[in-house]
Structure formats: C-alpha cells, structure tokens
Amino acid sequence: MFIEQYPLSSAQPLTEAYIHRTDERVESLFGYHSEQEQDWIRRMKRLEHTAASRADAVALAETLRAYNTRFGASPEMIASIGAIAEGAPVIVGGQQAGLWSGPIMVVHKAVSIIGAAKWASELLGRTVVPVFWIAGEDHDWDEANHTYVMSGNHELRKLGVQRPEGARTSVSRTTIDEETWRSLLAELDQALPHAEFKPAMMEQLTAAAERASTLSELFAAILTLLFGKEGLVLLDADEPSVRKLESPMFRRLIEHNDDLEQAYISTAERVKSFGYEPQADVVPASANLFVFQAAKGNERTLLHKLEGKFRDRKGTSVWTMDELLHLADHEPWQLSNNVLTRPLMQDYLLPVLGTVLGPGEIAYWSLTGEAFRRLDMEMPIVVPRMSFTLVEGTIAKHMAKYDLTFEDVRLRFEERKQRWLMEQDKHAIDERFAAVKQSFNDLYGPILALAASVQAGLAPLGETNHRKIVEQIEYLETKTKDAHNKQYEASTRQLDRIASSLWPAGKPQERVLNMTAYWNRYGFTWLERLLEAPFDRTGGHRIVYL
Known part of the structure; x- marks a missing residue:
C-alpha cells in the first residue's frame, strides 16, 4: 500500500482557519485545538471534575449494551461499553443513516473516530472509547434514502428507496418492510459487477437487513460488520432508552431556551464580524428543538416561540413551557434536538474528550461555544475528520498511461x-x-x-x-x-x-460512492488500509493506492 498526502481544501473558510490556525479570532470560538497535546490533557482533567454533571455512566452503558447487542456486538464493542461504565472518556462523531451506509465519507468518519481514540489512549495512558452517533432523529428522508454505486459498465448508478406512506417522522421511526429489503438487495446485487468477494458480501448484507426494520438499524448493523473488531460503540440518538437518559438535559434546554437563543444569535453576529458566513441558520424566536407529535403520526415539528409559548411554524399547534417540561420529564422520546442543541446534548450524555467533525460541521459548531458556557459547560476538542481517495490498481495504471495526476482529474x-x-x-x-x-x-x-x-x-x-x-x-x-x-x-x-x-x-469520491464497490472487489483489505493510515489530528486528505 502507498499513501500520499494531498492538500484538498474544504471550501469552508472558517474551518480552514481553525484547522491551520490562521485566525486567532476563530480559535477563540472553540477554546481547544486538536493539534495541541496540552489541550487534550486539559480536557481530560475537565471531564474528571465534571463527571457528576453528566448522565450516569452505568445507566448509559446498560443502554448502549442493549442497543449494540441487537446488531451482533463484537467482544471488542462489549469491552468498550464496559470501559464507558467505568468512566472512560470517548471520541465521538456522527452521521445520519444512509442506504448501505451512504457515501464512503461515513467510513472515513468512523476511521477518524477510531484513530483519534487510539491516539488519545496512548497520550493519556488510559482507555478512550470510539463512539459513532447515529443521527436517527433526523427526518430528511431524501438525504438518507439513497446511495451511488459503480455498475459493471463503470456507470454511476443511483439506488434508492421511497419513503413509506405516513407522517414525516424521523428516519429511525420510518419502518421498511421485508419485501422492500428484498427488492433493495436484489437491486444492489444487479448493479454491482461480479467480483471475488460479492457472494460473501451479499450474504452479510442480507443478514444485516434481516436484523433491521429501519434505515438506521441497517446502518448500525453494517457499521458493526465493518468496525466491530475496532470496538466502535454505536448510539442512535432517537432510541427511547437514550432519550430517557437525556431527560434532565431537555429540561435545561427548555428552561434556558431564551438565554441559549441569545447565545446563538450573538455568536452568529460575531462570526459575521470576523468576515465569515454562519453555516447554520440562527433564526430569532427559534427554540432549536423539535417535538414529535403523536397525534400526527409522530411528525417531527420544529418549535418556534411567540408570546411566551412554543408553536409550530404555522401556529396550528401550541405548547406552554410547562407542557414541554412535562414531556422532558415523562416522555423525553417525544423531544428532539437540532444541529445547534445536539452538541450540548451529546456533551451531557457522554464524557466527550473530542468530537470528530467534517468541514461543514466544524463551521456550524463554531456557533455553539457561548451556548456551552451559558449552561456552565465547555465545548470538547474539535477534531477534523480525515478524508481519503481510494485508487484501484487498474486506475493507477491508466493514470500512468495517460500521464494524469489526481490534480489533473480534479481540476482539468x-x-x-x-x-x-x-x-x-x-x-x-x-x-x-x-x-x-x-x-x-x-x-x-x-x-x-x-x-x-x-x-x-x-x-x-x-x-x-x-x-x-x-x-x-x-x-x-x-x-x-x-x-x-x-x-x-x-x-x-x-x-x-x-x-x-x-x-x-464532478465531486469528491467520498461524497458520492458507496463502500460496497470496494468491499465487493477487495473484501475488507481496503478498510484495513484506511485503519492502518496514521491518525492526523488536523484531518487532511490522503490518496490511498490499493
């Protein structure tokens, strides 16, 4: 295997400024920096001093054990969960579920989480657990319901599944029947070329689908297949048992909602004053929380504020603060975070040493630092996700034949x-x-x-x-x-x-192609190559020749 570094810009100016430390003002939005070893030590001490303010570690571990066991958790995963029960810090990163795991950048994120946890374990001399946060509460079906594979005649083919009839609820609450799974498996089998590892791969994916009733569950089953031996722990944000643990934090998010709103607005203005465009919508009078409306088939509804009450966008459904607090205390699974409150909830639920984020995520996390402080919390270390381009042997030979570099392919x-x-x-x-x-x-x-x-x-x-x-x-x-x-x-x-x-x-490989193209041809060898790549605390892009 040969790995070559390549300076691929993220097209996010604020993220680039954070990674390369070219703007002190941007660094002040975060607090820590992933490149500074001393910051990792400081963050670890902070976690030790604030353990009592987070969700109970033993209860969290019990929930994680029950969830991961459903998908055939490996001994290494069970050991990781045991370490969480004993207070081990975690490296966490997440993504919405996607069909057959979605674009291959999902794999890159998992590899980065695992690499960061191993590196931090060596630095601190203690176990640091990798955790993948499945954003199952998201209701953007059109983002989750498809993937792209390269067919036998080397044409890009889109595979997808229509949303079942019903309310616009979360991906984790949208059920897929057995007949649809069989159809999706047949479509994938037909689209992929015949290769050495295809029969075994299809058998394992069929078994994964048999464990799943939703895209989120299929996603979890596939991540278990890919990363079980690495001890990667999976967490679905929309699991009722997880929501139960989050109950106290939902109460805080509701009680301090106006204060948090002002924190997001003031930080967005600050980001603008630095010359950057905020990457998340900071809307005045937004509660930055969702409610699942049971009477409407668990439709996920964004909350807005007006005259001391919470309401949907059209004002057809209204909640008082007391009613939302009742949900937080007794039915927390009916509440859900948005992109600005999820970082706070994640830090309450888990002892987060570092969070692995993609370029866009880093940009919108920059808006949350003041919100953390308003709740007497602290943003964890932001760790840029590593990215890769996989170059198959035949492709490398053709590039040499036509004297093409990766730069040529990307730009001209x-x-x-x-x-x-x-x-x-x-x-x-x-x-x-x-x-x-x-x-x-x-x-x-x-x-x-x-x-x-x-x-x-x-x-x-x-x-x-x-x-x-x-x-x-x-x-x-x-x-x-x-x-x-x-x-x-x-x-x-x-x-x-x-x-x-x-x-x-015309897009980066990681944002389009699904990992089955490589599993089909190389088994797990391609994945082993990514896991062997040295971890880089500042992310970066690597070209991996298979």
Whole structure:
C-alpha cells in the first residue's frame, strides 16, 4: 500500500482557519485545538471534575449494551461499553443513516473516530472509547434514502428507496418492510459487477437487513460488520432508552431556551464580524428543538416561540413551557434536538474528550461555544475528520498511461482528455477545417458584396446562404472528428473510468460512492488500509493506492 498526502481544501473558510490556525479570532470560538497535546490533557482533567454533571455512566452503558447487542456486538464493542461504565472518556462523531451506509465519507468518519481514540489512549495512558452517533432523529428522508454505486459498465448508478406512506417522522421511526429489503438487495446485487468477494458480501448484507426494520438499524448493523473488531460503540440518538437518559438535559434546554437563543444569535453576529458566513441558520424566536407529535403520526415539528409559548411554524399547534417540561420529564422520546442543541446534548450524555467533525460541521459548531458556557459547560476538542481517495490498481495504471495526476482529474480532466485526443490526431483535423472555413470566408465575402451592390435585397439571402454553407462544413468537421475519436473508444472509456472513480459526477469520491464497490472487489483489505493510515489530528486528505 502507498499513501500520499494531498492538500484538498474544504471550501469552508472558517474551518480552514481553525484547522491551520490562521485566525486567532476563530480559535477563540472553540477554546481547544486538536493539534495541541496540552489541550487534550486539559480536557481530560475537565471531564474528571465534571463527571457528576453528566448522565450516569452505568445507566448509559446498560443502554448502549442493549442497543449494540441487537446488531451482533463484537467482544471488542462489549469491552468498550464496559470501559464507558467505568468512566472512560470517548471520541465521538456522527452521521445520519444512509442506504448501505451512504457515501464512503461515513467510513472515513468512523476511521477518524477510531484513530483519534487510539491516539488519545496512548497520550493519556488510559482507555478512550470510539463512539459513532447515529443521527436517527433526523427526518430528511431524501438525504438518507439513497446511495451511488459503480455498475459493471463503470456507470454511476443511483439506488434508492421511497419513503413509506405516513407522517414525516424521523428516519429511525420510518419502518421498511421485508419485501422492500428484498427488492433493495436484489437491486444492489444487479448493479454491482461480479467480483471475488460479492457472494460473501451479499450474504452479510442480507443478514444485516434481516436484523433491521429501519434505515438506521441497517446502518448500525453494517457499521458493526465493518468496525466491530475496532470496538466502535454505536448510539442512535432517537432510541427511547437514550432519550430517557437525556431527560434532565431537555429540561435545561427548555428552561434556558431564551438565554441559549441569545447565545446563538450573538455568536452568529460575531462570526459575521470576523468576515465569515454562519453555516447554520440562527433564526430569532427559534427554540432549536423539535417535538414529535403523536397525534400526527409522530411528525417531527420544529418549535418556534411567540408570546411566551412554543408553536409550530404555522401556529396550528401550541405548547406552554410547562407542557414541554412535562414531556422532558415523562416522555423525553417525544423531544428532539437540532444541529445547534445536539452538541450540548451529546456533551451531557457522554464524557466527550473530542468530537470528530467534517468541514461543514466544524463551521456550524463554531456557533455553539457561548451556548456551552451559558449552561456552565465547555465545548470538547474539535477534531477534523480525515478524508481519503481510494485508487484501484487498474486506475493507477491508466493514470500512468495517460500521464494524469489526481490534480489533473480534479481540476482539468476534460481539458487533459481533449488534449490527449488531439495529440492522437495525425491529420490536423482542426487546423485543416479551420483553413477551409477561412478560405471560404475570404472567397465568399467579395461575392456577397457584389450581389448586394446589384440589388440590396440580395444581402440577407447571401448571409443565409453563407451561414448554411458554414454549418455544412462544421457538420462534416464534427463527423470527421467523431470518426477519428471512435478509433480511440477504448482509451476514452479508460479515461472516463479514471474520472468516475476518483471524482465522480464532478465531486469528491467520498461524497458520492458507496463502500460496497470496494468491499465487493477487495473484501475488507481496503478498510484495513484506511485503519492502518496514521491518525492526523488536523484531518487532511490522503490518496490511498490499493
């Protein structure tokens, strides 16, 4: 295996400023920095002093053990949960569930969480547990319901599942029936090319689907298959047993809601004053909490505030503070966080040493520092997620053949492709047709002028005639080029395969392709390569040659 570092910018200016420490004002939004070893030690001491203010570790471990066992938890996962019961700190990162695990950046996040936990364990001389937070409370079905795979003919294919009939509730509360699972498995089997590890993979994915009644449960079962030996603990934010543990924190979020609102608004203004655009909507009068309305099929409803009460956007449903506090105390599973309150809830539920975040997440977490302080809490260490581009052996050979770098594929692929085709043109097609068109224009100009001098009305006719003749020359030019390029169809396919593998649909590989493409061909070897990559506290991008 060969790994090459590549400076891939995140396109998030605030995140880049945090990672590379180019703006002290941005650092002040966070408090700690992942690159500073001393900050990890300071954060650990803080966790030890504030243990009593968080959810009970033993009760949390019991909940995690019951949940993870449902998906065939490995001995290593059970050991990790045991460490949590004894007060071990955690590295946590999360993602909404996706079909067949969603885009491969989900795997990158899990690898980063595991790498950070191992590194921190060595630094601190104690067990640090990796935890994956499944954002099952999210109701964005269109984001969770699909994935992309590369078919046998190297075409990008979208696989998806329609939302079942019913209310717009969370992904973890949206049930998928057995017939739909069978259809999804058949679709995946048909889309992927036949390869060495396909039968075993399909068998394991079938078993995972049999354990699942929702996309979140399938997601958990797949992560268990991939990372069980690494001791990665899974937590679904929408599990009723988890919500029960969160009850006291929901009460605080409701009681201090106005104070938190002002904290988010003031921080957003501060971010703007630094010259950055806030990456999460900070809306005045937003409670930054959701309610699941049982009377409406558990529809997930964002709460807004007006005249001392909480209401839905249209004002058709209204709650008093006492009614919400009653839910917090007695039915906390009917409440849910948004992107700005989830960091607070996560820090209450878990002893978070560090949180692994992607570029966009880092940008919106910058809005939460003051909210943490208002509740006498402290933002954990923000750890940038590592990212990878996987390069298969055949792709690497083709890149060498056409003298292409990853930079070429990412920034100027079509230009390089056309240049290569032009270099194969021994007939100088472009130049010769250009010369013909120029000669025609030179010859036709005087004739057009002559006709117009005889009768002015002939000028438009002449112009039309001129345009038609040029169009015919260009038509023949196109056909000639097509005939020439057809001789290089195999090469064109190889070039296009490079782009579709490394930068599919004009986007980073990790944001499009699903991991089954690599599992299908390499078994778990590709994953082992990622887990072997050195952990980098500042994230960064690596090109991994398989």
